[in-house]
Amino acid sequence: MNAVTGTGIGASVRRKEDYRFITGQGTYTDDINRPGQLHAYFVRSPHAFAKIKSIDTAAAKASAGVVAVFTGQELAADKVGGLICGWTVTGKDGTPHKAPPHPAIALDTARCVGDQVAVVIATTKEIARDAGEKIVVDYDVLQAVVDPVDTLKPNAPQLHAEAPGNLCYDWEFGDRASTDAGFAKAAHVVKLDLINNRLSPNPMEPRVAIGEHDRATDTTTCYSTSQNPHVLRLILCAFIFGLPEHKVRVVAPDVGGGFGSKIFCYAEEVVCVWASRKLNKPVKWTSDRSEAFLTDAHGRDHVTHAELALDKDGKFLALKCSTIANMGAYLSTFASCVPSYLYALLLAGQYTTPAIYAEVKAVFTNTTPVDAYRGAGRPEATYVVERLVEVAARQLNMDPAEIRKKNFIAPDAFPYQTPVAVAYDSGQYELSMNEALKMVDYKGFAGRRAESEKRGMLRGIGFAAYIEACGIAPSAVVGSLGAGVGLWESASVRFNPTGSVSVFTGSHSHGQGHETTFAQVVSEKMGVPIEQIDIVHGDTQRIPMGMGTYGSRSLAVGGSAIVKACDKLIAKGKKIAAHLMEAAVDDVEFDAGMFKVAGTDKSVPIGQVCFTAYVPHNYPADLEPGFEENAFYDPSNFTYPAGTHIAEVEVDPGSGHVTIAKWVAVDDFGNVINPMVVEGQVHGGVAQGVGQAMLEGVVYDKASGQLLTGSFMDYTMPRADDLPNFDVGMTHTPCPHNPLGVKGCGEAGAIAAPAALMNAITDALGVEIDMPATPEKVWRAAQGKVRALAAE
């Protein structure tokens, strides 16, 4: 840590932003109200699949206070582009995925409950909603299909003419021949069918969009709850409206959580922007929680068959899996890459498995679109690998820790080229696991299990030795895989004349704590206390073009851009300092905020150098004034955080209630900027993973396609009392290819937790069950074990 400031790298500084959040003084998008603002209410399809025969808007239009009513026809007439998918996945047959038209308001067909059918714009929200209820839509209701397996059946309802058989893509990855060879020589083959349950993201703040058009400058502003304002601007300009980017500004102020669901460009943003331009008035839409359940992109929803081949000693020979991934009714912004590249490339896990083959069918159903959700593909991959490994240990009667250690990639094998394209940067997997085993008192487990059984309880322990690919991503690599964007990040570091610092980042903070951790990075680099450093993000008019926050990328990519900009400032500062001290530039060193002439007691503080740059009365003749630098950073590789989580549970076989008795997480995120913030990220991620494993699950009625989990009355969000105390440890294997040596921590908990918890619960039960492990499911599964114990 920087000794001068005490607020540099490694310090558990309290989050600067929390004062305004905790005291209710944040400025969220819904807190923004523009003069003359109108309100939008969307009429949504009550049917999962229906032809729209006619829409009668007359009564709504005639209502007092209603300014306009629009349907998809008006958007089409104005040539408003449909929503896009920004990543093209190429299938086995060499053809690109099917991305059927996705109009912001349905034209002639509604394909899921909640699909936009019309919008009412009125002077108040209530008037808009009242008028919306007066719109009469004549539907021809069609049979819907919601299940990803059912939708592939020959007689299934067909969603899109452009996607025959409801197939978006049929994709494969890895070497089939070498994988088959691995299975051919296997002593053991472990097979497992898994469902990765569909999740509703439920950030605390629902989505909001405001469009505001300024006739004087012909500029439109979109205030939005976005994780990546520049990406949203790019889509709105280049694909939806055909506008030059300088005529559109996107502002994403304080954002109350996203978990991926606020990456995407949604219909409501398109409609509010378009309507504000059409009506020359600001137009605002605020989602309520019911709309959030229906329209925020969901996560996961895989059906998988997986197999692991092992030799007689438990060494992994090959892994293959076949997955059907539900895309929902339309292809969302980055949906296609989630169950393909973000999934199959992680199937090596922490292991030396030499051959891997995966095939994925992405399918359309009459459900809300599915896209990236905390972890995005990587939790699904870890779930496949770590459930398979655990079951393999059970079937081979091996210790689950030992079978993993036997197959770990050794610490001296890095960089390690996996058989699924990616090359891991660094790792010490056994170190993390040993630490976790110690923390959980693995040796004492048998005793604890016996003690539980005495009380009629079933105890289980479960492991997840996870890996993820973060720091997304090297632009050339993702480009070669079909991405339509580069995934570098930008930063601008501006010293103000009196020495305070404004840092402009293309990353976006919606709960991650960037205002603190990024300031710590600058504090460390430049020797300035963090009180003097302001982190600016979330406004395309203020920040350089940036790619936003997702995929645990902000620090590894965005933070590295900040470091690059700081290094440029230090280099310039040395020239100024050399001039002031009448020394050679090469003799000037910079440390902890002081420029010094090596081997002398001559020094000038950075504040003086900065002031001199703005008041260049005594200044190098060939140097530009000013103390501000920009940098763009494109990573050379992904980062590969990894670690071991161990869950220990006690199951009450009488009621099916599961108590999480212990949770040990030992993560390796490389270097850590703020341990307290990182621990918080682990806690939150584990909470979401526990939610997926035991509590959450989107349920649709198969016959009608209705969403049955449309509110918190039926969708089980994790609560504090569902969660244990988290015992968090860390190992630190720095990332070798970025200047901070950091790997990213935002998604790890959500990636590790489902597998660890399901391994623990199924260990207690003695049978395999799917997520979510609800009380009834656990109770039913427990009865065999109860009988077995009684017979003993």
Added chain:
Amino acid sequence: MYAFNYHKPKSLADAQALVAKFPDGKILAGGHTLIPTLKQRLAQPTDLIDIGGLAELKGITVSGSTVSIGAGTKHGEVADSADVKKAIPALAALAALIGDRQVRNKGTMGGSLANNDPAADYPGAILGLGATVHTTKRAIKADDFLKGMFETALDEGEIITKVEFPVPKRAAYEKFRNPASRYVMVGAFVAETASGIRVAITGAGPTAYRWADAEKALGAKFAVASVEKLVHTSNGLNADIHASAEYRAHLITVMTKRAVAGAGG
């Protein structure tokens, strides 16, 4: 929500007059069912008559072997009442299990009973304890009060004023929550009263009801062993995405057993 007229009567008599005057109005007590219903536009009353502040409906008194609780008393007040904790600790404990702190500081006993949600706790308590529900018109025995899902013996415009609970010899309530809503999915209220053993089951069926087999078994001997082998039928029980009727039937035995143990059986 849709627009409505709001009234805040100063007395129970005023409230009754308003209720009579507005046939399409609704009585608002704590609002914990009504307000969410209105917000979702699932009801459109012309008028809301807010009886939440009426002093006549407040208060807890213990006299002899009866605990009397005003219909406007909030769950939190019942949970925290030293008198209730002393006289019928199981009732205070039940109130402490309703919702969360915010809900308990707003929701009322009268509101809960008048609504008779199948997933409410208080119906189990009045039935389990053999309470009497007093209204603006009459006194109704708990056994006669609960009629079906969201149905009670209350007439149009009849307002619950207080509930009288006879103090039992011993009692306990056990609740298995719906994992999502945290409402009761299966609750068992077991009491040994002056008039015998009462076992009320709430959450499992369309409305709370007494489990005769368990009452009989516990009447013979008040002990866990008397009920642990009992099999409750799944016929007529609620079923949803959280619990099948079969699972609810199983939980009835488990919760009853735990309540018996909780009551010292």
